[in-house]
Amino acid sequence: MIIRRLDELRALVTGWKRSGEVVGVVPTMGALHAGHLSLVSGAKAGADRVIVTIFVNPRQFNNPDDLANYPRTEFEDAKKLEPYGVDVIYVPDPDQIYPQGFATTVTVEGLTDILCGAFRPGHFDGVTTVVPKLFLQTGADRAWFGEKDYQQLQVVRRMARDLDIPIEVVGCETVREADGLALSSRNLLLSDEARAVAPTLSRIMRDMAGALGQGGSMAELTPGAITALTDAGFDKVEYLELRAADGLALLDTADRSARLLAAAWIGGVRLIDNIPV
Numbered sequence: 001m002i003i004r005r006l007d008e009l010r011a012l013v014t015g016w017k018r019s020g021e022v023v024g025v026v027p028t029m030g031a032l033h034a035g036h037l038s039l040v041s042g043a044k045a046g047a048d049r050v051i052v053t054i055f056v057n058p059r060q061f062n063n064p065d066d067l068a069n070y071p072r073t074e075f076e077d078a079k080k081l082e083p084y085g086v087d088v089i090y091v092p093d094p095d096q097i098y099p100q101g102f103a104t105t106v107t108v109e110g111l112t113d114i115l116c117g118a119f120r121p122g123h124f125d126g127v128t129t130v131v132p133k134l135f136l137q138t139g140a141d142r143a144w145f146g147e148k149d150y151q152q153l154q155v156v157r158r159m160a161r162d163l164d165i166p167i168e169v170v171g172c173e174t175v176r177e178a179d180g181l182a183l184s185s186r187n188l189l190l191s192d193e194a195r196a197v198a199p200t201l202s203r204i205m206r207d208m209a210g211a212l213g214q215g216g217s218m219a220e221l222t223p224g225a226i227t228a229l230t231d232a233g234f235d236k237v238e239y240l241e242l243r244a245a246d247g248l249a250l251l252d253t254a255d256r257s258a259r260l261l262a263a264a265w266i267g268g269v270r271l272i273d274n275i276p277v
Contacts, residue, residue: 002089006096006137013139021048025140030054031071031185032080035175039144040084042172051138053090060126071188105129108159111248115151115261119238128159135167143167148174148182150259150274182273194267197233202273204228205260209275212254218242219252238263
């Protein structure tokens with residue numbers, strides 16, 4: 001069932017809540033792949049009712065071309081969701097999210113001016129403005145997010161906690177292709193040549209994570225890793241950093257639970273990845 005209007009969705013959710021059912025939500029921007037579908041599987045196992053939202057949020061794109069080129073595949077997405085038996089696909093009309101006169105922005109400080117936030121100004125304000133709206137519109141008790149966007153997961157958890165939104169944010173492991181490339185809707189934009197080189201990012205990151213686990217330092221490992229990526233065919237590396245798994249403090253060595261995070265461009269496409277250390 002596809003619903004586009006908030007009043008229809010709320011009427012349905014009200015009935016579920018009255019019956020004591022647990023409502024889960026999987027927020028997406030569409031162009032669904034196996035990573036998204038793994039979140040749907042998790043939601044089906046962890047909630048009585050499941051809503052998948054599809055909304056390409058203009059406020060989290062700092063580059064107009066990126067927004068224009070983002071794949072929009074609503075019909076194909078609905079077909080992919082059929083086997084999972086989700087209760088609702090919520091594809092809100094733009095005025096259901098940002099009605100005329102909308103004037104509010106939600107900002108999470110500290111976690112959003114590093115990593116992706118340093119290179120995509122305003123991106124996380126867009127995320128932390130639309131996500132609470134989707135939480136509140138769906139009335140969900142639990143929400144599923146992928147760890148591939150690890151910074152986003154940390155930001156959303158902080159936002160929900162700070163705003164006292166009564167929802168559990170569940171993180172799910174990154175799903176990868178057989179060659180190690182993290183699944184992403186942006187992978188559809190890769191040329192055949194760029195697609196062949198793209199898995200080099202995860203391979204180099206895995207090697208770095210292993211070395212860090214054995215006591216290595218980012219100061220020692222980073223220059224060689226960046227050189228290897230550019231030699232392989234990447235256009236540039238935006239960042240390659242070790243951060244605390246909780247709180248994202250910058251680290252040089254893995255003296256606590258940590259994540260190695262990277263963003264790099266290849267063939268005009270920006271890829272991100274992260275590896276636990």
